[in-house]
Amino acid sequence: MKKFLDEHFLLNTKTAQLLYHDYAAKMPIIDYHCHLPPQQIAENTRFENITQVWLNGDHYKWRAMRTNGIDESFITGDRPDREKFRKWAETVPYTLRNPLYHWTHLELQRYFGITDLLTPETADRIFDETREKLQSPAYRVRGLLQRMNVRVICTTDDPLDNLGYHQQLQDEGYEIPVFPAFRPDAAMNLGKPAVFAAYVATLAAVSGRSVTTFADFVAALKTRHDFFAAMGCKVSDHGLEEIYVVDYTEEEIGRIFKKALAGNVVSDMEHRQFKSAMLLLFAQWDAEKGWVQQYHLGALRNNNSRMMHKLGPDTGWDSIGDFRQGSALSKFLDKLDSKDQLAKTILYNLNPADNELMATMVGNFNDGSVAGKIQFGTAWWFLDQKDGMTRQINALSNMGLLSRFLGMITDSRSFLSFPRHEYFRRLLCDLFGTEMENGELPNDTEWVGQVIQDICYNNANAYFGWKT
Structure with a gap:
């Protein structure tokens, strides 16, 4: 019987052990999506x-x-x-x-x-x-990051954020770059008109612009997008139930914006039209700047209304949703691609039933301009565990190129979560090692080891262009 959590944890063959210990374990970490608070890094809490x-x-x-x-x-x-x-x-x-x-x-x-x-x-x-x-x-926080050999952190930030702690870290010349990610979900949410009106008022203040029309709103958000870029941001992020891509006219969006700003409830269709318009604008700005855009799709959030009212969002009342993703996602990506406005894109699904859908969807828009331009993102949230990661890796292997995969993220708010990268790397090495010993893959340790190192670190380093 094996000892629990020994040095060969999850590594069930000699080849898997070799691949992990000689190739994967020593690779640094690029955490290109997390929710770590930059204040605690800046203050070395x-x-x-x-x-x-x-x-x-x-x-x-x-x-x-x-x-x-x-x-x-x-x-x-x-x-x-x-x-x-x-x-x-x-x-x-x-x-x-x-x-x-x-x-x-x-x-x-x-x-x-x-x-x-x-x-x-x-x-x-x-x-x-x-x-x-x-x-x-x-x-302290920085010591914890060094202990895990972290090279880059990409936080998740609202357009209204002044990025003061990111600026403090840059001015200091902190050795681990901490980049912001532009996450404008709140700018698309008209569900509570009073909350949206307050958001618009704050946007006007931080952008230094009067915002009374939809055109004003777009201009103010574009100012924030430009500001994030000036702060070294190369990534946007969206946490959505699904991609929104219903038809609309500019006149309709202007009317919907005024309606919500005035405190009036918008219909479900109006809300979907507004989100569709905003997603397209954000994607176009990302493409103009050469950013990477990330879409986290499929969470059914705040299911327990009693506890949501008591504790607020992001307190553990979310679940996997069963939204239909395929047709809207195809239409959205195609609309951008047809106008040469499709940026590098990472798609994450929360429902494992969508694994094969995502693995094949990314192949529709990989055009040869960049290796792995459109990515099937790592197993996310409820799926970042042994079975979920294995199923995601297998779907990508069967229908895409695992060798061009960007690897793991923590998606975490905790500075003690970086062993999740190790967990992923052990599973990855076990899959490769088992198939090598079964004769399903060649016994070329040097090449397979290189592919594993690429997945663990090199691919992300090249893809985002951070040059760590």
């Missing part, structure tokens, strides 16, 4: 204890704790940090076969050198040991 760095903001853990019958006061409430950690430790033994079990113990090992299992019996000792280590300079 010191966390008082593991609860602050590990549990605060992690709705993966929150969902597991709720399912385990833990009261909300120990999750998002005001209970002391030690008590919250004890409740997480109480939950961990019940997460067997959930990726949280692997991630939890990988993170304890990689950051703190702790190999004991987290249980109610070990909770206080682990809390105290990690708290002591977190007081040292090596365990």
Whole structure:
């Protein structure tokens, strides 16, 4: 019987072990999509204890704790940090076969050198040991990033953000570039007219423009897009249920904008028309600047209205949705491609039923101008676990070129999440190694090792042009 989480974890053949340890493990990390707060990087935050760095903001853990019958006061409430950690430790033994079990113990090992299992019996000792280590300079935010060999971070930022912390890091010459990503989801959301009107007012203030018409609105957003570019941004990002591509006229969009700005509720069709117009504009701006655009598709958000009202969004009440993606996505990409306005694009699906759809869709618009111009993005959110990543890799392998894949992202708010890259790399090496030993792939370790290194780091480095 193998030891849990030893050096050959997930590596089931000698060849897989060779590929991982000699090729994948040493590659740096480019985290081209995450939700890390740039303020904590700029200020090199010191966390008082593991609860602050590990549990605060992690709705993966929150969902597991709720399912385990833990009261909300120990999750998002005001209970002391030690008590919250004890409740997480109480939950961990019940997460067997959930990726949280692997991630939890990988993170304890990689950051703190702790190999004991987290249980109610070990909770206080682990809390105290990690708290002591977190007081040292090596365990401030920047030390945690260095420990994981991170070379680039790309955060997720609203157009209204002044990017002050990004500027601070640039002025300092911080050794790990921290780039913003332009995520204008709120600029398309007319669901709550009062919220949208407040957004427009803030946009007018930060852009220094009066915004009373749709043309004004577009001009102000374009100013912010230009500002992000001046700050080194090369990436946009959209978190959508689906791509919107219904027909509209400029007159209709102008009327819809005025209607929402005046505080009136728009119809579902009007909302879809507005989103369609905005998505097309953003994509055209991205193409003009040579940016990479990312589309995260398929999340059904804020399902629990009671808890949404109590705690707000991004607190663990989202799920996989079953939206129809194919026809609208095809029409949207084709509309851009036909006018030579299709930027480098990464498509992520949250519903695994869409794996093959995405893997074949990207092939429709790879035109030979750039290797892997249109990408089937890595398994995302609920799918970034052993089965989800394997299924995504297999779909891409069968219907595209895995060798041109951009690899893993953390998509995380936690500075302890970087072992997810290791998790992905081990699975990748195990797939290649097993097929090499089965005679399904040639026993060319040097070439396969190069392909693995490309997927882990080199492809993303070339694709985004960050030249780390």
